[in-house]
Amino acid sequence: MSGPNSEYDPVQVTPLDEEHVNAMREEALAAIAAATDLEALKRVRAEHAGDRSPIALANREIGALPPQARKDAGQRVGQARGLINQALAQRQAELEIEAEARMLVEETVDVTLPWDRATQGARHPITTLSERIADVFVAMGWEVAEGPLVEAEWLNFDALNLGPDHPARTMQDTFWADPPEDHLVLRTHTSPVQARTMLTREPPIYVVCPGRVFRTDEYDATHSPMFHQVEGLVIDEGISMAHLKGTLDHFAESIFGPGIDTRFRPSYFPFTEPSAEVDLRCFVCRGLSPAVDDCRTCKGEGWIEWGGCGVVNPRVLTACGVDSDRYTGFAFGMGIDRTLMFRHGVADMRDMFEGDVRFSTAFGSEL
Amino acid sequence: MKAPVSWIREYADLPVDVSTEDLAARLTALGLKLEALERPGHDITGPLVIGRVLTMEPEPQKNGKTINWCTVDVGDANGTGEPQGIVCGAHNFAVGDLVVVVLPGGVLPGNFEISARKTYGHLSAGMICSTKELGLGEDHAGILVLPADAGEPGDDVFDLLDLRDEVIEFEINPDRAYALSLRGVAREAALAYDVAFHDPAERKTPAPNDEGHPVVVDDPEGCPVFVARTVSGFDPTAPTPDWMARRLLLSGQRSISLAVDVTNYVMLELGRPIHGYDADKLSGPIRVRRAAEGERLTTLDGTDRALSTEDLVVTDDSGIIGLGGVMGGEKTEMSETTTRVLIEAAHWDAASMFRTGRRHRLTSEAGKRNERGVDPTICEAAADRVAELLAEHGGGTVDPGVTVVGQAPTPRTITIPIDLPARVTGMNIASDTTITNLRAVGCEVDPAADTLTATVPMWRPDLHDPFDLVEEVARIVGYEDVPSVLPSAPSGRGLTPAQAMRRRVGRTLAGEGYVEVLSFPFVGEADFDRLGLEAGDTRRTALRLANPLSTEEPLMTTTLLPGLLRTVARNVSRGAADLALFEASPVTFPHPGEAAPILPVDRRPTDDEWTALNRALPDQPLHLAFSLSGDRDRAGWWGNGRPAGWSDVIETARRVAATLGLELTVRSASVAPWHPGRCAELLVGETSVGHAGELHPTVCRAFGVPARTSVAELDLETLLQRAETTPTAPAFSTYPVAKEDVALVVAEDLPAEALAATLREGAGPLCESVRLFDVYTGAQTGEGRKSLAFALRFRAPDRTLTEKETATARAAAVALAEQRHGAQQRS
Numbered sequence A: 001m002s003g004p005n006s007e008y009d010p011v012q013v014t015p016l017d018e019e020h021v022n023a024m025r026e027e028a029l030a031a032i033a034a035a036t037d038l039e040a041l042k043r044v045r046a047e048h049a050g051d052r053s054p055i056a057l058a059n060r061e062i063g064a065l066p067p068q069a070r071k072d073a074g075q076r077v078g079q080a081r082g083l084i085n086q087a088l089a090q091r092q093a094e095l096e097i098e099a100e101a102r103m104l105v106e107e108t109v110d111v112t113l114p115w116d117r118a119t120q121g122a123r124h125p126i127t128t129l130s131e132r133i134a135d136v137f138v139a140m141g142w143e144v145a146e147g148p149l150v151e152a153e154w155l156n157f158d159a160l161n162l163g164p165d166h167p168a169r170t171m172q173d174t175f176w177a178d179p180p181e182d183h184l185v186l187r188t189h190t191s192p193v194q195a196r197t198m199l200t201r202e203p204p205i206y207v208v209c210p211g212r213v214f215r216t217d218e219y220d221a222t223h224s225p226m227f228h229q230v231e232g233l234v235i236d237e238g239i240s241m242a243h244l245k246g247t248l249d250h251f252a253e254s255i256f257g258p259g260i261d262t263r264f265r266p267s268y269f270p271f272t273e274p275s276a277e278v279d280l281r282c283f284v285c286r287g288l289s290p291a292v293d294d295c296r297t298c299k300g301e302g303w304i305e306w307g308g309c310g311v312v313n314p315r316v317l318t319a320c321g322v323d324s325d326r327y328t329g330f331a332f333g334m335g336i337d338r339t340l341m342f343r344h345g346v347a348d349m350r351d352m353f354e355g356d357v358r359f360s361t362a363f364g365s366e367l
Numbered sequence B: 001m002k003a004p005v006s007w008i009r010e011y012a013d014l015p016v017d018v019s020t021e022d023l024a025a026r027l028t029a030l031g032l033k034l035e036a037l038e039r040p041g042h043d044i045t046g047p048l049v050i051g052r053v054l055t056m057e058p059e060p061q062k063n064g065k066t067i068n069w070c071t072v073d074v075g076d077a078n079g080t081g082e083p084q085g086i087v088c089g090a091h092n093f094a095v096g097d098l099v100v101v102v103l104p105g106g107v108l109p110g111n112f113e114i115s116a117r118k119t120y121g122h123l124s125a126g127m128i129c130s131t132k133e134l135g136l137g138e139d140h141a142g143i144l145v146l147p148a149d150a151g152e153p154g155d156d157v158f159d160l161l162d163l164r165d166e167v168i169e170f171e172i173n174p175d176r177a178y179a180l181s182l183r184g185v186a187r188e189a190a191l192a193y194d195v196a197f198h199d200p201a202e203r204k205t206p207a208p209n210d211e212g213h214p215v216v217v218d219d220p221e222g223c224p225v226f227v228a229r230t231v232s233g234f235d236p237t238a239p240t241p242d243w244m245a246r247r248l249l250l251s252g253q254r255s256i257s258l259a260v261d262v263t264n265y266v267m268l269e270l271g272r273p274i275h276g277y278d279a280d281k282l283s284g285p286i287r288v289r290r291a292a293e294g295e296r297l298t299t300l301d302g303t304d305r306a307l308s309t310e311d312l313v314v315t316d317d318s319g320i321i322g323l324g325g326v327m328g329g330e331k332t333e334m335s336e337t338t339t340r341v342l343i344e345a346a347h348w349d350a351a352s353m354f355r356t357g358r359r360h361r362l363t364s365e366a367g368k369r370n371e372r373g374v375d376p377t378i379c380e381a382a383a384d385r386v387a388e389l390l391a392e393h394g395g396g397t398v399d400p401g402v403t404v405v406g407q408a409p410t411p412r413t414i415t416i417p418i419d420l421p422a423r424v425t426g427m428n429i430a431s432d433t434t435i436t437n438l439r440a441v442g443c444e445v446d447p448a449a450d451t452l453t454a455t456v457p458m459w460r461p462d463l464h465d466p467f468d469l470v471e472e473v474a475r476i477v478g479y480e481d482v483p484s485v486l487p488s489a490p491s492g493r494g495l496t497p498a499q500a501m502r503r504r505v506g507r508t509l510a511g512e513g514y515v516e517v518l519s520f521p522f523v524g525e526a527d528f529d530r531l532g533l534e535a536g537d538t539r540r541t542a543l544r545l546a547n548p549l550s551t552e553e554p555l556m557t558t559t560l561l562p563g564l565l566r567t568v569a570r571n572v573s574r575g576a577a578d579l580a581l582f583e584a585s586p587v588t589f590p591h592p593g594e595a596a597p598i599l600p601v602d603r604r605p606t607d608d609e610w611t612a613l614n615r616a617l618p619d620q621p622l623h624l625a626f627s628l629s630g631d632r633d634r635a636g637w638w639g640n641g642r643p644a645g646w647s648d649v650i651e652t653a654r655r656v657a658a659t660l661g662l663e664l665t666v667r668s669a670s671v672a673p674w675h676p677g678r679c680a681e682l683l684v685g686e687t688s689v690g691h692a693g694e695l696h697p698t699v700c701r702a703f704g705v706p707a708r709t710s711v712a713e714l715d716l717e718t719l720l721q722r723a724e725t726t727p728t729a730p731a732f733s734t735y736p737v738a739k740e741d742v743a744l745v746v747a748e749d750l751p752a753e754a755l756a757a758t759l760r761e762g763a764g765p766l767c768e769s770v771r772l773f774d775v776y777t778g779a780q781t782g783e784g785r786k787s788l789a790f791a792l793r794f795r796a797p798d799r800t801l802t803e804k805e806t807a808t809a810r811a812a813a814v815a816l817a818e819q820r821h822g823a824q825q826r827s
């Protein structure tokens, strides 16, 4: 290329004349518009806006023009380049959108393909139901008490007014540690936790105790040598059976829904006096006749046997060091396994202890 | 306890229109729980009438049988007054006998409809009934022949035979032993309807005298009252009257012989067990004492028993003749030749009865009553009643001798604040109601200003304490009246951190794909063998049960692995392949030789007693075990699966620890039941908290679980104790990170964790993390060596690091690794 030339004749520098610049611009714009994909546009960019494009070459000639012509030509070429670049950018944006849209279409998958890469985990429904029950009481300000499964005979029986010759002692067929002179048993109920609580805390006491218990029952659809109970204990001034009833009604409603309450029937437990059996209003038929007749949950009774309860026998308070003149208390106990069985229609108790993964996974992660 | 309603009505003036359902419901509300309702005879419909046999023609048949073609006068019951022709296969009746005839249209038990039908060449219009066909007995084979004075032909027999009755079966709680008798049930029934009660035990008995059989009681504490009466000239072949057999049957007892039936009948009637001796087999006076060391007795059931010095025995000059109150002996047993019966009605110490029954594993109707407590004041009445019935139905005479040794204890009195029932039950119970209700259950009540003193009736040995009276008052007021009042507890502290974190651990594992299982804790030595535990392994020291369900599994487990592995095997046998299971349960480590004391119950244990008791208990730490079998990541359309292995269970263990705010240290270990080269010991600080890794192949085979099953068992108790519940917030730099990779060749047995620790130490405080990303063994590393590649990240808290600073730190890390482990840098 030649340098600035004072004798330069503008008429002879054709690339810079208006007509020519317009032609280059139009040609470029047409090519841009004609580019159908990003690859084509890239070529168009090189051809019409790159370093070797006609307009870039024309631009270099501007310096060779006489000063008075430079301004005009500069303006003309600058405007043309501006339009071309704008068109390129716009087309680039359009084509990118198109390309992405096309890509999205091409990447469509079958979302119904199964995803079972990892095994499904689950907690045991006995665990989650126990927690749910505990939470009902914790929400009322109670605390959760615990105790050992292998328990001292004294705590499992004697302290609970089940003396060595108490007939009720044979009602609960007990696993004894060998030798029996060690006076250790597998706890037959969660009640020793009551005694432990009274011996280690000062009243007022409001505790709930879900836990595992053992009896020498043969293993079948409705019996298991290991099962679960939830026990409640309150020791406070002025506590009566009415508070027991109120607590159990609240418990029933919390676990089984509004309007589900309880009823008492006289019964006998050595550790409570008066004692009662608790029936739960059937949460399926709600004890309303005549629908009750074919209710499978309560077998037409309208009520479901739920557990035992009563006013803590003052003899128990004495053995556990609670001032029975000042304090009264109540206690109740229900089977968690049984509750799970009728609440969720578990037909065979063994399903709970055989560990078939299909059982627990059916219950989700919380009850 | 089965109580025929007709029998209850004999002693309680119940309104006629009271339904059995209502009676059962009210008694249940009073504490005698309805177990079942039976309606014997309600499946029979008439016409069922008395018939007189007019003619009876035996007709031998081709099949060898002989049938009787009878005509029977059934009065107007057949509508014509003509004799009814009936074919009958039985032969134990004669012309002129009164029998029971069911006419066509009638229905017998088992929905057996009777119609006139042609049989053996006759039109047989009805049936002559047997005891069994009427549901009146079990084993009477022949036709029921009625007494000659039973009635006239055509009379309806439903009432005559008490064919229809209703029987309520109660579940009697141990405290209500008095309800193990019709006397007790009827008393409650009368109470339920507030009607008159006629006490069958109230009878005039002859005064004691010296003419009766001599009786000496050496142990008046064990046997406070002993009454003996004798009936002579008794006919041992005399049948039990039908009504008595019927009542026994309805009450669930088989008729055996008149003498036995009468004693059982009176036991049901009054609740007082009676023993009958063949008086001719007795020699010399009857004595009651405790057995001596080494004495034996063959009881009625034919069992030869070694006696304990605590057992109460009845003796005569020949030696021991009975286990007092529990079971008689063979020597003096009544038999089909007994003509003189000595009736024993004795009151026995309930606790002794319980212990003897349990010691000899003897349960009987008599024992059940004696060990729960019987009214001690009715021995004379019961003996008199038995004598009367034996004489009446067995044709004997009651001897004038009446032996009574000892006397019933004086009644107990209990004083209570008069408002105690109201306070304890929360019900609105007026003083008057309390007094009325206590009187209704038989107490004599002596009210004072704010208290009352109740003298407890002798049939209620269960009433001891003030609260016992509260229950009596409350059950009559009715438990349905207990108001529902929610007590307000003082504000609590919620779950303890350990309780909350235990839930968190379970959720973490479920989130990691593990399913929770609950196994029985019972194992046997064989399980420890299967695990490959060595002889001295502490896990072999297990608590033994004296009475295990299975002799194969007499131990309380010390490890959760046997239960978990059995569950794995069970799932696999049911077709599952990729299994992730976990269990969180306590295990038991006993303190052999430590016995738990039996403490007094009349006071709080002392601190020393309480400590001693708890010291004897086994350690029962909460353990956590989990297992992986099959694939951890399953194969699928996305590609190959990844089998679960030793590293997965270690990773899970780390995640569990992380849930608790803890970081585990992993060390290589060699412990059963793991693969000796693929077992990690897991530590928190320097405290070992468990092991994880792949199972030993022998163990997999022994438990029948898939090869390469990996398991971990952690001491969750310790983890929970060590858990970080209030972690400090981290301070972290927001300046740019500088990354450097280092590949080092080291000896093959150098644990990666050791090299990582060295790099961390050498790189100094600017090093943010060291992460192993590749392990390579091959020709380039040389024999016995491996290459470990780490990504190091550097960052300063206060500035952007220069390249030089990073390079220096990296070089220092490599230098320390070279110096400490002979590591060579790979380029």
Ligand SMILES: [Zn+2]
Pocket: A282, A283, A284, A285, A286, A287, A292, A295, A296, A297, A298, A299, A300, A301, A302, A303
């Ligand atoms: Zn229902």
